[in-house]
Amino acid sequence: MNLRNDEIVSAIRDEISGYAGEIEIKVRTAIPLWHEMRTAIQAVVTGWLGRKPILIEEVEPGLIGGIVIRVGDIEIDGSVLTRLDKLCARATARGRREAYHGQDYIEDQPSA
């Protein structure tokens, strides 16, 4: 099992911040966070976890919008990208299911 140096460092940091009643969370957004947003996130996370959150921010325009929060093992994905992916998957599955059961989306096909 090869842990990289940065992983060891971040694990130690987690332990220390734990003792200080703090917790590190990683926040990814499409555009940089602004002050009110930051305060709101900290309030929600404090209420949820009971510890003072230290935000590590990352900007990822590919997310299109929304926010992805990672706390330890748990990831809460509210990004527009993921929601669009889910919508697309649902629509495709529905189309496949309906075509299988005879729904005609194509002109020349005889219904099953």
Next chain:
Amino acid sequence: MKFRIDKIADAIKEEISRYAGELEIAQIGRVLDVGDGIARIYGLSGAMAGEMIVFANDTIGQVFNLEENFIGAVILGDDVGIKEGDNVRGTGKVLSVPVGEELIGRVVDPLGRPIDDGGAIDATDHRPVEIPAPGIADREPVSEPLTTGIKAIDSMAPIGRGQRELIIGDRKTGKTTIAVDTIINQKERGIVCVYVAIGQKESTIAAVVDALREHGAMDHTIVVAAGSGSAAPLQYIAPYAGCAMAEYFMYAQGRDTLCVYDDLSKQAEAYRQISLLLRRPPGREVFPGDVFYLHSRLLERSAKRATRWVIVPRSAPDEAFTSVTGKEYVGVPGLHEAERDLDDLSETHELRKVPASGGSMTALPIVETLEGEVTSYIPANVISMTDGQVYLEPDLFFAGVRPAVNVAVSVSPTGSKTQTPAMKKVAGALRLDLAAYRQVESFAQLGTELEPDTQRQLDRGRALIELLKQDLRVSIDTTDQVISLFAGTRGFLDDLALEQIGPFERGLLDEIRGRHPEIYEALEESGELTDELTEEITGAIVEFKKVFLAEW
């Protein structure tokens, strides 16, 4: 091919309107290292043993080891697209496979994904790959036969619905053939069959599918294929997946099912590979310590489920299943009790079977031995778990005795209870005659002149062995088998040359069906060899033999 744009647009608009903005909450871990079909993952602290996980490239995996600092997981697919540092998501679910009628006639991988050319499968339901076996209260003794259509087996090692019968032998002795012929023989009997191919050559699997298709067996069969080119984890779960697919029909529809696991030796090897890579301690023959449990939990899921009965008024609508006595009657003792309770009410009430109760799953596991060694580890394990074995021997095979069943050591005590009285009679006589033959067999090689009795035993034995030979893909109906074995055990074949026996049998069966259909029907219906029937059949055989010899 024109698309109906308006219809597609409507469907998409509907999906968008239904689009709720829920958040995706998942447990995430990270791949520490990956290779050889396994991965070690850091994080995922809430993961549970056996949980299904998803890698970044949508490959599915299963949690195997929960170690102090990491998780050992198996990759149910190709590990090529997974990199160190990739995210892994927990699903909080146990591994499940799609199940339902839609799978019948299809060839799928152990995750239920189609690998034939039939298009996507939209499954009714999903079932977990592993579930606890039915308990004692949910079972009933095996009472109905599962006919293979193979004389040697249906007479000497008969199989019942809900039992486990092991097919064991060296390589190339005809194990798969017996299983495939049994599946083909279930045509139009309402039994759903699942053939699980583990670790076999893809060409062999293709040949089996072709054979099934050619004989119309794909109409009632699901093929689950994890060939030797598949990842070891897929070969490991394949039998459980096949079992789950059959269980759908047993539990949700109360139907009889058949599962063939071809073969469990390869599954054990795949499990050994995964266990060693994940550093589980090796035991005997380097198999992990729980290789017994690997097979026992699979085979225990085969059962004959207890049928449940209720007493309802005759006038009640078809969907009414509330018992007027307030009791639901379970299994065979329950049925007797119900019949007693029904006694006073029989004018106005009737017994009804509760839907989706009953049903069975028969298992035909296949194990390959090396040089006939049945006391080695895996064969001994599986023998102890099954309700009987069919032994196939290379010596018999190469001597032309095919199916190469060693009828002396092949047994099926459970299945014997399902034979008709007629079959029991002729099979009993067959067993005695063959045992007597084996005792005097060695004398035949001495070349000396023998006493008439001894000579007769030899002739009888030789004729019966010849009679038990059967061609590939030819299935013989049970009543025909009784007639054929009757002729053999009553000595009508003793004086025929060996090459006459096959044609004689075929001719005799045609003759009885054609010229004496009442004999066939009487035997078929009663299943008993009454004195009258015995006389009639004897008469027909004598007559036919005269004609046969004259025309030979």
